[in-house]
Amino acid sequence: MASSLSVLVLLCLAAAASAQLSPTFYSTSCPRALATIRNAVTAAVAREPRMGASLLRLHFHDCFVQGCDASVLLNDTATFKGEQGSLGNIGSIRGFGVIDNIKAAVEAVCPQTVSCADILAVAARDSVVALGGPSWTVPLGRRDSTTASLTQADSDLPPPNFDLANLTAAFAVKGLSRTDMVALSGAHTIGQAQCLNFRDRIYNETNINGAFATLRRGSCPRPTGNGDTNLAPLDTTTGNLFDNVYYSNLLSQKGLLHSDQVLFNGGATDSLVQTYATNPTRFNSDFAAAMIKMGNISPLTGTQGQVRRACSRVN
Numbered sequence: 001m002a003s004s005l006s007v008l009v010l011l012c013l014a015a016a017a018s019a020q021l022s023p024t025f026y027s028t029s030c031p032r033a034l035a036t037i038r039n040a041v042t043a044a045v046a047r048e049p050r051m052g053a054s055l056l057r058l059h060f061h062d063c064f065v066q067g068c069d070a071s072v073l074l075n076d077t078a079t080f081k082g083e084q085g086s087l088g089n090i091g092s093i094r095g096f097g098v099i100d101n102i103k104a105a106v107e108a109v110c111p112q113t114v115s116c117a118d119i120l121a122v123a124a125r126d127s128v129v130a131l132g133g134p135s136w137t138v139p140l141g142r143r144d145s146t147t148a149s150l151t152q153a154d155s156d157l158p159p160p161n162f163d164l165a166n167l168t169a170a171f172a173v174k175g176l177s178r179t180d181m182v183a184l185s186g187a188h189t190i191g192q193a194q195c196l197n198f199r200d201r202i203y204n205e206t207n208i209n210g211a212f213a214t215l216r217r218g219s220c221p222r223p224t225g226n227g228d229t230n231l232a233p234l235d236t237t238t239g240n241l242f243d244n245v246y247y248s249n250l251l252s253q254k255g256l257l258h259s260d261q262v263l264f265n266g267g268a269t270d271s272l273v274q275t276y277a278t279n280p281t282r283f284n285s286d287f288a289a290a291m292i293k294m295g296n297i298s299p300l301t302g303t304q305g306q307v308r309r310a311c312s313r314v315n
Contacts, residue, residue, distance in 0.1 A: 067298025115305075128242050189246035
């Protein structure tokens, strides 16, 4: 009962926050904001396609800790430990330089008007579009936090070894449904993962395509500590294209992470994976809807928080 009530409260808060966000928030105060962000993202992804996945992941890791408030962007200081050193972020989260460049470009046209949290939300959308994926209208008006939580980052970011029940629970706590979870997992149609996050899967799990496991073992040695940071594409087929092939890979037992393959392993999400594998239009629609919903997790609005001048530090 307590769990159900907490989820209900989260959903009500998300609905209230959504009502305060608006796609036209900067129409008068900074009409060039969206074009400025889009141009910078498009250029960054053209230089390095992987950056699209990195920017998308930044938004996800921001929203799952304290809500979508740009807390993930705050650097550690002598008196402050932020989220970048958490188990789910350390050594892997990236794209800060691109966000800093975008913020500088936006500040040049509209000083201290557009929040870093909104930049993350728009950059995530523009990254997906730059790699051939769907677009959606991003509600705007988030403000930036003055705090971050290493503890919450360690507890709330789903690790790659989660099973289906744990994944479902982790997303439910954020007000996201099982459908949202499966759709958002489709973000793994782009990007790469480190060997240390899929070593156990390719050497010890049985629900994996044999040829695929052999291929991945080629760059991920079995002994722990050897090649831990070696990278492999999450989607071995079209790793720089945002499409629905991720789900086809799951049907063939070619999910790279344990938390990928559990979505198609005889459980409650099998049918949805099959649907997305054969219906890209449905996937694109559900992904866009889930991104909007995720972007509405506990934003700061009105006079809460601040609009940072630099995304890596509080004013």
